[in-house]
Amino acid sequence: MMTMTVNPYVSVDCVLLGFDGTQLNALIVRQSETMGDSAGIYxxxxxxxxxxxxxxxxxxxxxxxxxxLVQxxxxxxxxxGGADRLKNPADGVWLERFHHVDNSHIERIVTIGYTSLLRIDRRMEKLQGGYEAQWMPINELPELAFDHRDIVSEAVKTIRQRALLDPTLLFNLLPRKFTATQLRVLMETVQGVRIDVKNFHKKIATMPYVVPLEEKEDGVNHRAARYYKFKRPRKK
Amino acid sequence: MMTMTVNPYVSVDCVLLGFDGTQLNALIVRQSETMGDSAGIYxxxxxxxxxxxxxxxxxxxxxxxxxxLVQxxxxxxxxxGGADRLKNPADGVWLERFHHVDNSHIERIVTIGYTSLLRIDRRMEKLQGGYEAQWMPINELPELAFDHRDIVSEAVKTIRQRALLDPTLLFNLLPRKFTATQLRVLMETVQGVRIDVKNFHKKIATMPYVVPLEEKEDGVNHRAARYYKFKRPRKK
DNA sequence: GCAAAAGTGTTGTAATTACACCCATGT
DNA sequence: ACATGGGTGTAATTACAACACTTTTGC
Known part of the structure; x- marks a missing residue:
């Protein structure tokens, strides 16, 4: 088992990105119980x-x-690793409370950014430490602690690039069954371009990892759209 | 000015890659003066x-x-950041000598990998601390300290991917004047594919950043090849 | 029947592939 | 003259881009 000694110089931060049908969202947490100065910080x-x-x-x-969230x-x-990452004094207060380390021991922290794409409907099951997590559109983020705003935009930049090389990444953002329009709007949003509707239908017809289903939408006040599902290709 | 206090938990490692006309090389250093156990480690x-x-x-x-090397x-x-990165005891000895910190203070180090592409003919000007640097083909590396072998292969993997998105990266590996064949062999090596000679000539003719010169090779015992130079495109 | 979004074909252009022989130079 | 690597054209295929009307459904 691991000892519980904290390394006061290295941290990790996770940028989880989701898609609400219109824009990319990031998963942001905040300490909900008002227990001092550090509460309420996103x-x-x-x-x-x-x-x-x-x-x-x-x-x-x-x-x-x-x-x-697991797995x-x-x-x-x-x-x-900017030497001045911890410029806001409130951030130091937070570190003290969360890690139970003396603020004076925190001199400088290098953080490693992790990111993943996630279906926005995944439930946050059990929340420890009085944290609540919520999805927030990346263009309307509140003030974030440390340089977390920079970290989010770097993550988004990375994802945009990776999605160009590997379009199958984006399917992690969609529900199991999705319509052609949902997929198209997602791609348009991530790539920041407009995609021709007709050409797009042709294109997904050639994608081996997008398989059409017989099932269709229900209860919409317009023509029902066909559902598709994502079939992960065999990795070579 | 900076204080000279060492952060005993975070390091950087640099993977400089060069091209010798046949294969990718990495710049490896070793302590040349035999001053104890740590000498001779690549x-x-x-x-x-x-x-x-x-x-x-x-x-x-x-x-x-x-x-x-500068700039x-x-x-x-x-x-x-594997918790067991420092498994070899000799590595600890090296850290002690180089940084003048007590070995017992080194518990665990997270290292940040940096990489760059470099012309292999760049001179290593002044070497401090008794280090000598040399280019070594990445497929024939000697035993390296720590997990440096993994770090090299991750760097190569990254470069292969980035070069797909931005082919102009590769020109950092070539001399100022280069032949079509040199460029082709480089691309073949990095991408791991074969490129048709005739189609390749057509392709470089369309690349605005590859400009043909009047100058030709000299003193070769076959038809002299035309030189080209790389003209960095205006960044948008 | 009308509002709202889904779905469907054709054509022109550009990019990519495949393929085999002659050219210039040094020895 | 011969060995060595440099350089060249054409045709077929494929990928991509532009473009407008008809269909289904709920109200």
Whole structure:
């Protein structure tokens, strides 16, 4: 088992991105119980690492602690190591409370950013430590602690690039059954372009990992759209 | 000015990649003066960071210290944070000597990997601390300290991907004047594919950033090849 | 029947592939 | 003259871009 000694110099932060049908959202947490100055601060799920904990493990742990989410396939995308990352005094207060370390021991923290794409309807099951997690559109984020706003925009930048090389990434953002329009709007949003509707239907017909279903939408006041599902291709 | 206090938990390591006309090489250093157990160990240029030093600054500093290279445009590519990175006892001895910190203070180090592409003919000007730097083919690396072998292969993986999105990266690997064949062999090596010679000539004719010169090879015992140069495109 | 979104074909252009022989130079 | 690598054209295929009307459904 691991000792619970905190490494006061290295942290991980998780940028979970979801799609609400219109825009990308990020999962933001805040300490809900008003227990001092640090309550109410919006942050990314993140924490210092323990001494004998792998970075990847730390990212999984903190995500579970703060949101209840498990088995999220996060990938590292960047380290943030500006010497002046902890400029706001309130941030130091938060570190003290959360980690039970003396503020004076916190000199400087390098954080490793992790990110993943997630269906926005995934339930945050059990929340420990009085945290509540919520999805917030990335263009309307409130003030965030530390340099978390920069971290979010770097994550989005990374995702945009990776999605170009591997379009199948985006399917993590959609429900199991989705319509052609949902997929198209998602791609338009992530890539920041407009896609021709007719050409798009042709294109998905050639994608082996997008399979049409017989099922259709129900109860909509217009023509019902066909559902599709994503079939993960065999990895070579 | 910066204080010279070492942060004993965070380091940077630099993977400089060059091309010798046949294969990718990495720049490896080793302590040349035999001053104990740690001499003779091959490593990447890297070091712990100072307390009030940005990561990017640290990468530049250590590269200069160990190879004399300055103004190398490195980019961060990954953090390495396995809890067991420092498994070899000899590695601890090295840290002690280089940083003048007590070995017992080194519990666990997270390192941030930086990488860059470099012309292999760049001279390593002044070498401090008794280090000698040399290019070594990435497929014939000797045993390296820590997990530096993993770090090299992750860097190569990253470069392969980035070169797909931005082919102009590769020109950093070539001399100012290069032949079509040199460029083709480089691309074949990095991408791991074969490229049709005739189609390749057509393709470079359409690349605005590859400009043909009048100058030709000299003193070769076959038809002289035309030289080209790389003209960096205006960044938008 | 009308509002609202889904779905459907054709054509022109650009990019990519496949393929085999002659050219210039040094020895 | 011969060995060595440099350089060239054409045709077929495929991928991509532009563009407007008809269909289904709920109200």
């Amino acid at each position: 942050k990314l799920p993140g924490s210092l690492i323990y001494m004998d904990e792998d970075l990847d493990e730390a990212a999984q742990r903190v995500l579970k602690q703060m949101t209840g 999220v396939n996060m990938m590292q995308f960047k380290a943030f | 490593k990447l240029p890297g070091s712990l960071i100072y307390m009030d030093e940005d990561l990017d600054e640290a990468a530049q500093r250590v590269l200069k210290q160990m190879t004399g 190398v445009n490195m980019m961060q590519f990954k953090a390495f």
